[in-house]
Amino acid sequence: MKARAAFALVFLFIIGSKAQTASDLTIVFKGQAKVNALKSDRNAIKSFFGNTLGRKIESKENADLVHFDDGGFVKFAYHPKAEVLDSTQFHKSMQLALLVPAFEYQSIVGTIKDYGAAPLLPNVEKYQDHSKYYYFHAPGGQVFRIVNSVNTFPKSGEGYVYDADKASKYGADDYGMKKYIFAFLKRGPNRSLPKEEAAQLQNAHLQNIMRLAEEEKLILAGPFFGNDDLRGIYIFDVETLEEAKSLTETDPAIKAGSLVMELKEWYGSAALMEVAKIGMTLQKKSITD
Numbered sequence: 001m002k003a004r005a006a007f008a009l010v011f012l013f014i015i016g017s018k019a020q021t022a023s024d025l026t027i028v029f030k031g032q033a034k035v036n037a038l039k040s041d042r043n044a045i046k047s048f049f050g051n052t053l054g055r056k057i058e059s060k061e062n063a064d065l066v067h068f069d070d071g072g073f074v075k076f077a078y079h080p081k082a083e084v085l086d087s088t089q090f091h092k093s094m095q096l097a098l099l100v101p102a103f104e105y106q107s108i109v110g111t112i113k114d115y116g117a118a119p120l121l122p123n124v125e126k127y128q129d130h131s132k133y134y135y136f137h138a139p140g141g142q143v144f145r146i147v148n149s150v151n152t153f154p155k156s157g158e159g160y161v162y163d164a165d166k167a168s169k170y171g172a173d174d175y176g177m178k179k180y181i182f183a184f185l186k187r188g189p190n191r192s193l194p195k196e197e198a199a200q201l202q203n204a205h206l207q208n209i210m211r212l213a214e215e216e217k218l219i220l221a222g223p224f225f226g227n228d229d230l231r232g233i234y235i236f237d238v239e240t241l242e243e244a245k246s247l248t249e250t251d252p253a254i255k256a257g258s259l260v261m262e263l264k265e266w267y268g269s270a271a272l273m274e275v276a277k278i279g280m281t282l283q284k285k286s287i288t289d
Helices: 002-015 039-052 087-092 102-115 164-169 195-214 241-248 270-280
Strands: 032-038 056-059 063-067 073-079 096-101 133-137 143-149 177-187 218-223 230-236 259-269
Touching: 032 039, 039 056, 039 063, 039 073, 039 102, 096 102, 102 133, 102 143, 177 241, 177 270, 195 218, 218 270, 230 241, 230 259, 241 259, 259 270
Parallel strands: 032 073, 096 143
Antiparallel strands: 056 063, 063 073, 133 143, 177 230, 177 259, 218 230
């Protein structure tokens, strides 16, 4: 167990070894918005959005355009104090939503907290649960809402988003892996059947594969190329070798001695659990036709 965990950690280190910068983060703003702000807050606004959050800043004479991913931007227009909301009133104005990938949500919220941006009404219960949203005042006072969005995907790195529901459904561990049982099907002692009987046995073999797949015990199955003793493979989603053995023994080809099996435990990606469903959308014909 320690060895495979160490392997997984090394694998994760290799794919994630590139240092991420603020500009690598995905922060989406849909559309365009204008915020009036004091000129005295300009440097803080540019520092927060440009340096801390890695956004591109397009500066004009009396305004800064903060560009977000997906083409949206917020224009900060600088005015005298009389034309800008008092900082205590910004919570009554429109809150601007910034969508971030679920995979990066905690990191981005942590970055905002570390910067020291004031949270919105921290004593109000509505704003105390940060699992899906985080409300804060950006420099200048405008309220933004960070949205933990499962439909927003990272623009850099491997492009993945952790899905806790799928991980639970497929039985994945913290590394996205799980145990399977491999059954290696080998040439058996009884291979000299008449042609018609051999065809009937092959059809029964395939019918049994379909049954095991429908019961969601068999994840993958298929023959090897060539004509050597190793004929095919089953991958079972079961916990024990004993259960895999009992399932393999339902194969008519095993019963007839045309095939024999060798079972091995295997540790691999839990994503294999989705393969059979995808496969059904790709086939024009059934293997039993």
